[in-house]
Amino acid sequence: MEMDLSLDRQSREILATIKNFARKHSLWVVAYGTGCGAIEVPPTMTSRYDAERFGIRGAATPRQADVLLITGYLAVKTLKRVIRTYEQMQDPKYVIGFGSCTINGGMYWDSYNTIKLLDMYLPVDVFINGCMPRPEAVISGFIKLQQLIKEGKAEGAKKYKENLEWYRANQKKIIKNWRMPEYNW
Amino acid sequence: MDSTTIKILGFILTPIVAFVVGVLYGGIVRKITARIQNRVGPPVWQNLLDITKLYSKKTAIHHGVMQHLGPVFAITASVTSLFFIPVLKHSPLFTNLSFDGDLIFLLYMMVFGTLGMALGAGETGNPNAAIGVSRGLAMMVGYEIPFVLSLVALMIQFHTTSIHGLMEVQKGFSSWLIFQSPFAFLAGILAFLGMMHYAPFDVPIAPAELASGPVSEFGGKYLALMMTSGSIFTFAKLVLFTDIFLGGAEDLITLLIKTFALYMIPVITGIVNPRYRTEQAVRFFWKWPTVFGIIAILIVVL
Numbered sequence: 104m105e106m107d108l109s110l111d112r113q114s115r116e117i118l119a120t121i122k123n124f125a126r127k128h129s130l131w132v133v134a135y136g137t138g139c140g141a142i143e144v145p146p147t148m149t150s151r152y153d154a155e156r157f158g159i160r161g162a163a164t165p166r167q168a169d170v171l172l173i174t175g176y177l178a179v180k181t182l183k184r185v186i187r188t189y190e191q192m193q194d195p196k197y198v199i200g201f202g203s204c205t206i207n208g209g210m211y212w213d214s215y216n217t218i219k220l221l222d223m224y225l226p227v228d229v230f231i232n233g234c235m236p237r238p239e240a241v242i243s244g245f246i247k248l249q250q251l252i253k254e255g256k257a258e259g260a261k262k263y264k265e266n267l268e269w270y271r272a273n274q275k276k277i278i279k280n281w282r283m284p285e286y287n288w
Numbered sequence: 289m290d291s292t293t294i295k296i297l298g299f300i301l302t303p304i305v306a307f308v309v310g311v312l313y314g315g316i317v318r319k320i321t322a323r324i325q326n327r328v329g330p331p332v333w334q335n336l337l338d339i340t341k342l343y344s345k346k347t348a349i350h351h352g353v354m355q356h357l358g359p360v361f362a363i364t365a366s367v368t369s370l371f372f373i374p375v376l377k378h379s380p381l382f383t384n385l386s387f388d389g390d391l392i393f394l395l396y397m398m399v400f401g402t403l404g405m406a407l408g409a410g411e412t413g414n415p416n417a418a419i420g421v422s423r424g425l426a427m428m429v430g431y432e433i434p435f436v437l438s439l440v441a442l443m444i445q446f447h448t449t450s451i452h453g454l455m456e457v458q459k460g461f462s463s464w465l466i467f468q469s470p471f472a473f474l475a476g477i478l479a480f481l482g483m484m485h486y487a488p489f490d491v492p493i494a495p496a497e498l499a500s501g502p503v504s505e506f507g508g509k510y511l512a513l514m515m516t517s518g519s520i521f522t523f524a525k526l527v528l529f530t531d532i533f534l535g536g537a538e539d540l541i542t543l544l545i546k547t548f549a550l551y552m553i554p555v556i557t558g559i560v561n562p563r564y565r566t567e568q569a570v571r572f573f574w575k576w577p578t579v580f581g582i583i584a585i586l587i588v589v590l
Contacts (some may be wrong), residue, residue, distance in 0.1 A: 125340035153327040155318075158334060163500035164416075166349065166507035169341075193508040194346040 119255065126195065127252045130245065131162035131169050133192070135185055138175025140202045140235055147238040159245055165191045170248070171225075176204035176217045182224060183278050189225055196260050197252075199244055200227040203234045210234065223273045226259035291380070298381045299371070303520060306370050309544070310519030311335045317555050324559050335515070342512030349507065351412045358408010359510045363517035365401030369394060370524040376543065377455055377536040388450045391439055394528065398483075401521065402428055405502055405514075412505035420501020423566045424492030430573035431482030431489075437581025438476035442532065445469060445588040451531050458535035466533045469588075473533050475581035477553060480529060482573060484522070486558030491569050526550055 110118070134144045147154050148161060162168035165188045177185060189198065200221045203209035208219040221227055228251060231244035251257040263270060275281050315332040322329025349355075372390045375382035387393075406425060409417040442465065443449050446457050458464050466473045482489045492501045503514060526547040530536060534550065537543035564572065 121340070122344040125337045125344060129334070129338045129341040150326040153322070153329070155322065155330050156328045158330055158337060163495050164504045164507075166505055167500070167503075167511055168507075169345075193348065 123252055123255060126169070127249045128158040129169075130157075130159045130197075130248070131167060132159060132172050133162050133165050133168035133170070133188065134172040134174060135181075135188065136174050137177055137181045137185075138202070138204060140174030140204075143201075143235050143238060143241060144172070144174060147241045152238040152242060154242055154245065157242070157245060157249070159242075165189075166193065168192055169196055170245075171196065171198045172201055173198065173205055173221060173225075174201045176202075176209065176211045176214075177221065179216050179218070179277055182218055182274070183281075183283070185225065186274060187283065194260050195257070197228045197248060197257050198225050198259055199248060200230045201241065201244070202236060203232055206230055206232055218277060224270060224277070226263040226270075228257045228259045294380050295384075298384050302370060302375060302382060302384055303367055305375070305540075306520045306523040307516060309547075310521075310523040311339065313522065313548070313551060314519060317551075320555065321559055335519070339512050339515050342515065343509060345508035345512075347508035347510060349505065349510075351505065354407050354411040355505070356408075356510075358405050358411075359506065359513040359517070361404020361408065362401040363513055363520070365397060365404060366517040366521035366524060368400075369397045370520055370527075372397065373524055373528050374451055374455070374531065374536070375527055376540070377538050386450065386452060388448075388453075390451055391443065391449050391454075395436060395439065398525075399428060399432065401517065409502035409505070414505045416498045416500075416504045417502050420492045420494070420498050420504070423494075423498075424502060426566050427482060427489065427491050427569050427573075430570040431479040431577075434475040434573060434577030434581045435479035435483070437578065437585060438472040438479065439532075441469060441472040441475075441581065441584035441588055444585065445472075451528070454532055455536040461535070464533065464535045469584055471580045471584035471587065475577045475584060476529065476533065478577035478580070479573070480525070481554050481557060482569070483525060484554040484558075486554045488557075488561040488564040489569055490558070490563055491566050494563060522551075523547070 134141065136144065146152055148159075154160075165171075169192075171185070171189055171192065173185060189196070198221075200206065204211060204217070205221040205227070208214065208217060211217045212219065218224060229244050229248045231240055233240055236244070248257060312332060312335075314335040315330070318334060319329045319332055371384040372386055372394055374384070374386045402424060406421045409421050442454060445468075446454060448454060448457075454465065457468075485493060492498075493503075494501060498504070503511060506514065527543070529550055530543065530546045534546045537546055
């Protein structure tokens with residue numbers, strides 16, 4: 104971050120390790136439950152599977168969240184809201200695509216108003232496939248994200264900022280009535 | 289060491305102790321909540337990890353000057369309140385700023401953080417924050433009355449307005465003020481339930497309906513500052529009630545045992561209760577706790 108500039112390489116690495124350790128063990132999730140996938144989130148969080156033991160916790164608003172969990176298909180209308188939500192989250196932020204629908208459209212592969220590949224519109228760090236993925240699969244997806252964070256490879260937000268024009272073009276191709284600010288951080 | 293060095297050391301040490309104890313208590317509460325809900329629960333140091341993560345997040349939200357100052361007000365109020373509460377009984381290290389009128393000062397200082405947060409949250413323009421602020425202030429009007437009544441009863445009874453004075457009154461176990469003036473304790477502890485914002489009095493935060501209320505627009509470092517302030521303020525309030533009603537503590541171990549026992553009252557109440565509506569909460573505070581407070585004053589005066 105800003106204050107890292109004054110430090111030498113070794114202390115920067117130590118600082119990054121501490122930060123990544125904290126980030127890895129404290130993932131606050133804002134779950135965007137558009138489709139049927141939302142039904143798998145409550146069992147993941149409650150007493151049967153208890154995701155809180157890994158530090159995974161629901162966040163009340165996008166401002167406080169680290170992970171955007173997109174459960175299931177995204178219609179064109181909801182994609183707009185998801186983009187808004189994603190851009191209001193604070194860095195570093197991650198996206199998890201949940202279910203087959205975010206990968207290739209799943210059972211909505213020939214639908215006229217759902218998107219097929221989420222990665223075209225938002226930078227997805229981890230995909231969890233399955234229709235539906237069970238809570239075990241969801242937790243294993245989170246563990247995968249934790250590994251990526253530990254290795255410093257979960258750079259979706261950075262990719263989004265660098266390729267903003269490409270993402271914007273894709274988004275605007277789908278969303279015809281784009282009445283939003285160009286970027287709402 | 290001369291007294292100035294001890295004073296400076298005390299000013300540095302007190303917030304650190306308060307922060308560490310407050311954060312660990314927060315973690316233990318999460319663990320207890322999880323066990324009661326038949327879960328494994330996060331590790332005890334989870335809150336520390338959360339705060340570290342939040343401090344390392346970037347923060348790019350701007351709604352105006354007051355929005356940036358809100359969390360600062362909150363942490364200022366917490367740390368200042370803490371400095372006026374003697375943490376240990378006869379320790380020069382933890383005396384800090386306590387003086388003869390500190391109870392009266394605390395009555396004002398303890399609402400300052402809430403008011404500052406209300407200003408900060410008000411400027412964000414988030415409707416959830418506005419509803420949360422109005423609920424929080426309404427509930428504050430509710431619990432401040434029994435709290436003040438309880439403290440005033442003690443002030444009249446023992447002719448002192450300092451926490452040290454009240455601690456000197458309590459020589460042995462049987463002379464603790466919880467036994468000497470039980471009605472003041474009842475009023476105080478019921479007001480304390482409201483102050484801690486656990487259910488059924490989590491009206492302003494209400495995660496399920498208000499999206500965490502006043503803090504809904506604050507993320508990253510602001511939230512970290514507020515969590516730090518919350519941990520310190522929890523410790524400050526616990527120490528205040530321990531000092532006043534449970535005879536204070538000579539050493540840290542006793543203090544930890546007493547504050548933890550006291551902390552479990554709002555926590556256990558919170559886990560097994562649903563949430564009140566705002567007017568139910570205010571009505572509750574203006575009914576029994578206020579009656580107990582008035583009885584406490586009447587007993588002393590008559």
